[in-house]
Amino acid sequence: MIIINTSHILPDTPYLLDGTESADILEIPPDADPPLAPAGDITYHLSAVMAGADLIVTGKASVPLATVCARCLDDIRVTIAVKDLCFHFEKVRDLEVDLTDEVREELLLAFPSCFYCSPDCKGICPMCGANLNHASCACDTQQAEPEPDAAAPSPWDQLDALNLAPEKPAKKTIAKKPAEKKPAAKSSPAKPAAKKADAKPAAKKPAAKKKSKE
Ligand SMILES: [Zn+2]
Numbered sequence: 001m002i003i004i005n006t007s008h009i010l011p012d013t014p015y016l017l018d019g020t021e022s023a024d025i026l027e028i029p030p031d032a033d034p035p036l037a038p039a040g041d042i043t044y045h046l047s048a049v050m051a052g053a054d055l056i057v058t059g060k061a062s063v064p065l066a067t068v069c070a071r072c073l074d075d076i077r078v079t080i081a082v083k084d085l086c087f088h089f090e091k092v093r094d095l096e097v098d099l100t101d102e103v104r105e106e107l108l109l110a111f112p113s114c115f116y117c118s119p120d121c122k123g124i125c126p127m128c129g130a131n132l133n134h135a136s137c138a139c140d141t142q143q144a145e146p147e148p149d150a151a152a153p154s155p156w157d158q159l160d161a162l163n164l165a166p167e168k169p170a171k172k173t174i175a176k177k178p179a180e181k182k183p184a185a186k187s188s189p190a191k192p193a194a195k196k197a198d199a200k201p202a203a204k205k206p207a208a209k210k211k212s213k214e
């Protein structure tokens with residue numbers, strides 16, 4: 001219990017409260033996964049002043065923890081520290097104020113989602129499991145990536161085969177055009193022109209023939 005009796009706080013004089021508290025108050029589950037357990041007591045350094053009938057407490061608290069690095073799985077000790085504690089209790093003159101829950105909550109809020117042995121932990125080799133912080137291994141992890149890529153080309157080959165089928169007919173049609181082409185290269189423009197030319201004479205000739213016959 002972290003308790004301040006406000007009757008002990010003198011006017012205009014910070015009341016200092018230093019001590020330790022069992023980390024059991026954090027209520028960390030014993031079967032936490034990844035493993036996480038207190039490695040010592042909570043330490044706190046608090047300073048309390050009264051503002052009228054109100055109590056203002058500032059200070060810091062920390063707790064050591066035993067856990068594992070999220071990257072390399074090494075056992076590690078980390079310290080959770082909160083340096084800007086600030087609590088405000090209204091109308092607590094001449095009362096005992098229990099700060100335990102407040103300190104507990106602030107420490108728990110400071111827990112990171114993952115713990116690392118160091119910010120630049122190299123982790124473990126995905127192939128042999130070696131801890132790359134302690135030793136380098138002979139595995140070529142860059143070769144491991146091309147292997148799946150080597151398997152991938154078969155789907156790409158199939159796609160290429162699918163593309164070849166449409167391309168061949170396309171080439172054949174193109175090849176036929178060139179055959180007629182020297183006449184027909186201009187054929188795409190020339191054919192419509194030829195049709196028009198055929199159509200006009202065809203219409204005119206019968207008409208002319210009819211007229212001439214009549
Ligand atoms: Zn690590």
Ligand SMILES: [Zn+2]
Binds near residue numbers: 128130137138
């Ligand atoms: Zn390796």
